Amino acid sequence: IALSVVIVLLAAWELWICEGTHLGRRFVVWMYDVAAGRYEGIKRFDPDWERRFLGEPLAAVLGGLPDARVLDVGAGTGRTARSLLAAQGGPPPWTVVNLEPSHRMLGIGKRLVGQGVSWVRGWAVPLPFSSGSFDLVVSLEMLEFTPDPLQTLAEMRRVLRRGGILLITNRIGWEAPLLFGKTVKRDLFARLLVQAGFQTSDVLPWQLDYHLAWANKPWS
Numbered sequence: 166i167a168l169s170v171v172i173v174l175l176a177a178w179e180l181w182i183c184e185g186t187h188l189g190r191r192f193v194v195w196m197y198d199v200a201a202g203r204y205e206g207i208k209r210f211d212p213d214w215e216r217r218f219l220g221e222p223l224a225a226v227l228g229g230l231p232d233a234r235v236l237d238v239g240a241g242t243g244r245t246a247r248s249l250l251a252a253q254g255g256p257p258p259w260t261v262v263n264l265e266p267s268h269r270m271l272g273i274g275k276r277l278v279g280q281g282v283s284w285v286r287g288w289a290v291p292l293p294f295s296s297g298s299f300d301l302v303v304s305l306e307m308l309e310f311t312p313d314p315l316q317t318l319a320e321m322r323r324v325l326r327r328g329g330i331l332l333i334t335n336r337i338g339w340e341a342p343l344l345f346g347k348t349v350k351r352d353l354f355a356r357l358l359v360q361a362g363f364q365t366s367d368v369l370p371w372q373l374d375y376h377l378a379w380a381n382k383p384w385s
Contacts, residue, residue: 178343180196182340182343182344183340183343183344183347184196184310186309186310186311186344186347187345189312190266190288190310190311190312193310194266194267197241197267197269197270198267198268198269198270201242201267201269201270201272201273202269202273204241204242204270204273205242205273205277210244212247212251215244215247215248215251216248216251216252219244219245219248219305220247220248220249220250220251220252220253221252223235223245223248223249223252223301223303223332224249224252224253224257226301226330227257227259227300227301230259230300231258231259232259232260233259233260233300233301234259234260234262234298234299234300234301235249235259235260235261235262235299235300235301235302235303236262236264236292236294236299236301236302236303236324237261237262237263237264237302237303237304237305238264238289238292238302238303238304238307238317238321239264239265239266239289239304239305239306239307239310240263240264240265240271240274240284241265241267241270241274241307242270242273242274242277243263243274243275243277243278243282244305245261245263245303245305246261246263246274246278246281246282247277247278249261250278250281255281256280256281257281257282260283261281261282261283262282262283262284262285262294262299263278263282263283263284263285264285264286264287264289264292264293265284265285265286266286266287266288266289268286271284271286289304289307289311289317289320289321290311290312290313290316290317290320291320292320292321292323292324294324295324296323296324297323297324297325297326297327297329298324298326299324299325299326299329300325300326300329300330301325301329301330301331301332302321302324302325302329302330302331302332302333303331303332303333304317304321304331304332304333304334305332305333305334306334306336306375307334308333308334308335308336308347309335309336309341309344309347309348310347311347314347314348314357315357315360315361318333318357318358318361318362318363319361319362321333322361322362322363322382325382326382327382327383327384327385328381328382328383328384329381329382330379330380330381330382331358331363331378331379331380331381331382332377332378332379332380333358333377333378333380334371334375334376334377334378335348335349335351335354335357335375335376335378336348336374336375337350337351337374337375337376338373338374338375339374340374341374351368351376354368354376354378355368355378358378358380362382362383363380363381363382363383364380364381364382364383365378365379365380366379366380366381367379
C-alpha cells in the first residue's frame, strides 16, 4: 500500500506540477495536445491586460524597427501575436513567426490569431532558423518545459542578430523548486542569462508565478 501511495504521489507531482517536463519533450507536447481544447479556459487571458502589459511594451520596443522580425518560441495559441495585434489595432508591420511543437495548440492558435502572422511547427532545440535572423525573440512560460534550459537560451541567442532583444520568463511560484533542474531562484535568473551570453537590462515581476526579463545579445 505504501509503495502504491508513493507511486501515485510521484505521478501527481510529475503530471500536475511538472506537466511531464522530466519525462521528455515529446511527453510534454503530448500533454499539451491532449489539453489544447481546454488551454484558453485554463489560462483565462484578459485581453486588456495582455494588450497593456505585453503588446504595448513589445510594440514600443519594435517601434523604431519597421522591418523587424519577431520570433515567439513556444507560442502556444498565439498569445504574443494576439497582444501585438491588439496593441496595433490590426496586423503588425513586423514579421511575426510563431514556433509551436504541439499540432493541436498550433491549430487553435491559427484560428484565434487569423491572418498576418506565420506559424512553424518545431522544437526550441534546435530552432529551425538561420543564425542572426530575428530582431526580437519572445518566450513566455515555456523555458522550464525544455530538456535543457541553458541550451534553449543558447539557441535563442543564436537566432538573434547582434544587439537583438530577448523577452523571457522564469518560473518563481511555489512549484518552481519542484521542477528540478528546470528553474533558478529569482535572484539567479539574471546570472543565468549572462551565462547564456546575454546582457540583462530588467528583471520584473510577471503575473503571480514568474519573473520577466528583458535582455540583449551583445553587439560583439
